[in-house]
Amino acid sequence: MQKAMRSVLDGSTYVLVGKIGVFADKQGIKACIVGGMVRDIFLKRKTVDIDVVVLGDGMKFARLLADELHGAYKGFEKFKTAKIFLKNGRIDISSARSETYEKPAALPNVVLSGINEDLFRRDFTINSMAVSINREDFGELFDPFGGVSDLKKKILKTMHDKSFIDDPTRILRAVRFETRLGFKMEKRTLKLIHETLKRNIFDNLSGERIREELFIMFGEPSPLKAMLRLDSLGVLKKLSHGIRIDATAIRMFKNISASRSMIAGYGADAALINLMALLGGITSGAAGTVAAKLKLSNEQNTAIKQAKELRMLSEKGLAKTGKSRSDTYFLFKDHATEALLYLMLMQKDRKQAARIRHFLDKLKHVKIEISGKDLKEMGIKEGPEYTRILSAVMKAKLDGKANTREEQLKLVKSYF
Ligand code: CTP
Secondary structure, rough: OHHHHHOOOOOOHHHHHHHHHHHHHHOOOEEEEOHHHHHHHOOOOOOOOEEEEEEEEEEEEHHHHHHHOOEEEEEEEEEEEEEEEEEEEEEEEEEEEOOOOOOOOOOOOHHHHHHHHHHHHHOOOHHOOEEEEEOOOOOOOOOOOHHHHHHOOOOOEOOOOOOOHOOOHHHHHHHHHHHHHEEEEEEHHHHHHHHEEEEEOHHOOOOHHHHHHHHHHOOOOOHHHHHHHHHHOOOHHHHHOOOOOHHHHHHHHHOOOOOOOHHHHOOHHHHHHHHHHHHOOOOHHHHHHHHHHHOOOOHHHHHHHHHHHHHHHHHHHHHHHOOHHHHHHHHHOHHHHHHHHHHHHHOOOOOHHHHHHHHHHHHHHHHOOHHHHHHOOOOOOOOHHHHHHHHHHHHHHOOOEEEEEHHHHHHHHHOO
């Protein structure tokens, strides 16, 4: 295991894992890496998130480790877990039951039962393996539930029958791992998902957690695959009845995936645009309900509403909204970049797509050469009139009728 860890983890992560192990030795505590990192080491996938389980008081250990590594500590008393935020990464620490445990590896049975118990509470067998990082047995694998064998068989197997009821976001995680890793859910796991879905699972789940899971999926290379799978399992309609992955949604998910670098270039959030695509086919009211359920921020909420309005406008014919530069500017100026990118990726009419791009690249950044200060100096009384005048100047500039400061001042004077 040590060899695999060295070859898959990048140098600094490997060193950090070793440091945590040495620190655990100093504290006389048993520590293992666990979960996704172990899975990804076997799959030879790059991984940086460090999940550590310690036998004993994980929160105390995390506080001390945070000091040692000059990181920021955040504890979650209820779950006996803690996070350490470092300059370039994060360590998650959880506590496993230790009871009579005294020294690292001194009581292997206690170690085993403590670790096993922790692993048993996890989601899938492939995520329920641990690897010791104490110096004495660094690299020793704990795989009591056949995780390695399931990794080889490429199957996703839940740990126990109540797993999805305990935590329904695991249904979303199951789909994420299926699509990300090209794995298949094992029969019993699938049956348990179907049984869980007969209940109103999302009612008792925090919106933040559903949103987090959805957004992680939107960040994966193929959100479309995951969305199709969620749709066929009947998960999406639990979010809102009308949600379907129809032809338009499919086209949109594909377009968004193909345009990732362009979206990033605009500093926009691709996950939010994917969410717009997901909610594209339902009414504004229903989309609003989903947005509230997912506890979106005000900005995200507004962007979703704007996407809906722009889609309606587009269905009526975007070309009808005018041709001039100022028409385009005033149509789009108050919209979130994500809503505009959604509209752009929606367009079958190339001219209209180019028009939106022109706005984002050029028109959005146009500034006029005069300001409210000039209006004041001209003796115009301050008030809402200023916005009207400055907008008129902007319109003139965009349409090539008042390019210089002199021309713009002259235009203002002509109003009075
Ligand atoms: N876990 C769980 N149930 C959940 C979430 C997490 O049992 N609902 C456990 C799993 O053992 C998982 C570990 O906590 O491997 C870490 O969770 P997380 O970091 O969210 O996921 P990863 O499995 O690391 O996946 P990713 O690579 O996407 O981060």
